[in-house]
Amino acid sequence: MAHLRERDGQPSLAELQRRAGKTHDGRHRLPKSSLGAVLRGDAVPTAGGARR
Structure with a gap:
């Protein structure tokens, strides 16, 4: 997952969430x-x- 984030230019956690x-x-x-x-x-x- 870290590699995918790096490959995509290190988007913020908020951006990934969006x-x-x-x-x-x-x-x-x-x-x-x-x-x-x-x-x-x-x-x-x-x-x-996770399931709630």
Whole structure:
């Protein structure tokens, strides 16, 4: 994921969040906090993300 971000010119977490869009109920598909944790190595991305 870090490589993809670098390849795309290091967009901000807010920009990546905007690009990912929102779910049908208005939540961000890619929360900045989750993305930041993955990029720091504190979390591993999952297919579909967390479910509430």
